[in-house]
Amino acid sequence: MNFKTTLIILVVFVLLGGAYFFFGRPSPDTEQSKADQQKIREVYALSKDTIRQVRLSFKDESYQSLTFAKNTDDIWKLRKPFTADADPSKINEMLQDLLEKKVKQTIEAENLAQYGLQPPNIQIELWTEGETPAKVFLIGDRTVNYSVYTKERSESHIFLIESSALDDFTKSPSDLRDRNVFKFSSAEIRTLRLQIEGQSVIHCEKQVNSNPGGTADMDSWEMIQPVKTKADARAIEEIVSALGSLRVAVFEADGEYDPANYGLSQPRITATLQSTGKNPIQELQIGSDARTPGRIYVTRPDHRAVYTVNREIHTKLNRTVFDLRDKRVIDFQRTATHRFAIHQGDSKIICQKNVDGEWEITAPVTLKADEEAVDDLLFGVDALRAVAFVDDQPTSLQPYGLAAPSIEASFVVPSSEPTTLLVGKMKEDTVYVKAQNAAPVFLVKKSLLDLVGMGIAGLRSKQILDFDGDDATKVVLKHGDVNLTCQKQGTNWRLTQPVQEQTRTGAVPSILRQVNRLTVEAFLAVAPPITKTGFDVPEIQLAVTLKNRTEHLLQIGKRADQEHHYGRLQNAPDTVFLLKNETAESLKKTVDDLRATPDAN
Structure with a gap:
């Protein structure tokens, strides 16, 4: 047989196979437009809220059959292959995805195996009430147009829905379990008990505010053991918050397990919470570090399971009596x-x-x-x-x-x-x-x-003078060889020493404002000797006389350090303060700074 003959036979074989795939299976009875396609919940009169139990079975034996059921409080629980809390949001999302899928086509079919429906890849049993499931859906093979063959067990026909159903329901127990280690409201917690290896038991109780108009912020905590004293409410609330937000990273073991394998035969820390909620006592035990860096083994004894969680919880719970005591020394408003x-x-x-x-x-x-x-x-x-x-x-x-x-x-x-x-x-x-x-x-x-x-x-206030500048009648300034006297005549200021002439407008009021706003850097508790301060021969003296004949005399002495001068008021000679050097220098005015027409020479 030559190559050309072989190629012709191969093409014919492919054409026949394709014809069988497209025409050998029964044709759709109906091929509805998207506008006419009904959702599964509409076709089978199902509501997510009325479904009380779900069982998932898989052809792939690597997946375990799963059963979820609502308890008397309408909370989803995993019942098989073991008992555990389920994540209600994930269960509801899974059911919602199924019920909202549209029936694209219906097909009359006798040989279910050719559609992957006998046995099905996934079997979904839904209970609404009673002992038998209300509906059982079989999920088969994927087909063209992103669809998957589906069948309700009691019906003769099959139908097509979006192929994402295979992914939506191919789940392991971990995929649908609740990863919250605890379920409580912080407001419900009344006691915290910490048993840390090598330490005395720490037992704290919340003192709830009895004022009906009060807020939770007013609640306080008291340490009962090992010493009876006020507890640090913020530190305890941080622990409660850390426990409340604790999430499972990996579900390590369920049912029967050897605690020693996880360092839980003698836990490093045991934290017990007592609340007013439906689960009055909830306990967490912390074991050894997990194989994965940054994680640690923990268990809730009442859950009969071991988890790994972020190791940070060990740090947050590993507290001493000192850490949890109220460290405030006095309490005042x-x-x-x-x-x-x-x-x-x-x-x-x-x-x-x-x-x-x-x-x-x-x-x-x-x-x-x-x-x-x-x-x-x-x-x-x-x-x-x-x-x-x-x-x-x-x-x-x-x-x-x-x-x-x-x-x-x-x-x-x-x-x-x-x-x-x-x-x-x-x-x-x-x-x-x-x-x-x-x-x-x-x-x-x-x-x-x-x-x-x-x-x-x-x-005391760091402002040393407080007077009305308009009340000033005389200003005397001395520093070095400078000796200036200015007197007020009506509303104008005039130089009278060492010359007699008008001052520049605003020059003297500017000095008065500077002195009146003067703030010191610090007052000295003990006045140094006068020989040290230099007040026996002041570097600067500024006297301001008011119209009621009160005189304020500022004396600035030697430098106290690289940044400050000593200063005092003459009427309080024992009260010595520090002034910035630049403040002292700014007061060293001359005749030319004050006169209306500076001397040309």
Whole structure:
């Protein structure tokens, strides 16, 4: 047989095979237009909400038969090949995909095997009520036009639907299981119990706000074991949130398994939650690290299953008693505080808000307070956190310097008793403290002393002068060989020393505004010797006389450091402050700076 004859026979064979594929099978009884195609739910009067059980069977033996059913609460559960929580969204999506598929064509057929329907690739049994399935759908082979042969078991004809049905229903148990390890609302949780290897059991309980008008933010937590004290609500809520959002990465084992294979015979951590929900007690056990980096084995004992999850859950649950204790030293309403007093040695500073809501120092002297410094003090004390818990029930405060505290700071909110912080001895870079109305002794960072020990120098307003510039009648400025005197005549200023002539418009008012707005960098708690400050021979002196004959005399002495000069007011010689160098230099005006017509020479 030559090559030409062989080729002719091959072409004929292909043509006959194609003819059989297209014409040898029975023709469609109907080939409906897309507009006339009905959906499966319409043809078979099915609704996703009425389906209560689904069973999937597969010709491919590598897939397990699956049975899902709704429980009495209408929650989907996996019943076979084992019992587990199902993902309701995935079950509903799968059913929705089936019921929404359109019947493209119907075909009368006797030999189901030639369409892959005997046995079918997939069998889908749907129960709505009763002991027998309401409908059973068989999914066969793919065909042209992205379709797949399908049949309802009780009918004689077959029909075509979208071929995606094969993918939609080719599922393993893991594909349809609920990957949420826990199911609860954070608001329902009432207790948290942590059992961590090598530590005492930590047991905390939520103290629910009893005020019906209150919010969940007002709920607090109390530690019951190993010590009875206030717990850190934020830290506990973070743990509860971490458990609530925990997701399964891989379903490792179901039913019977050896806990030792997963480090679960002696769990590293056991976390138990008690709630007011339908599952009052839910527990998680954490075992060894999984083979996959970044994952760890866990189990819910009541689920009889092992999962791997992100290892971060171990970090979030591996907490100490210190981590979960409330570290606030005193509890007061910072924004509502209207008065505070600081006792340090023989001194007592009292600050309170005036009728305009501004802070003032009222003792031992009356001064305007620095609003920013007061805010920093209140915020710092409110944010004060323990770095160590020293003694919850001390028998003596003497070892901590708290029997006779070095500082007592009391904060008063209207219609409430004062909240008082006691400050004791230092220990390296920390200091002992306690609340006056509570027993525990804490260690906090010694930076607290910078806040409560700043004294009047730190609390007073940094603006040193406050007068009306229009009331000024005379200005005398001395620095180096310069000695200037200006006097006001009517509304105009005139130089009277060392020359007598009109000043440039606005020159003297500019000096007055600069002095009146002058703010210092800092007040010194103790005035240095006059020989150090240079006030015996000031570098600059500026005197302003008002029409009521009050005189303000600013003296600027030597440089205090590379950035500052010493300064003081003559009527408060013991109150020394620091001025920026550029501020001092800007006050060194000359005759030419002030005169209306500068000297041509």
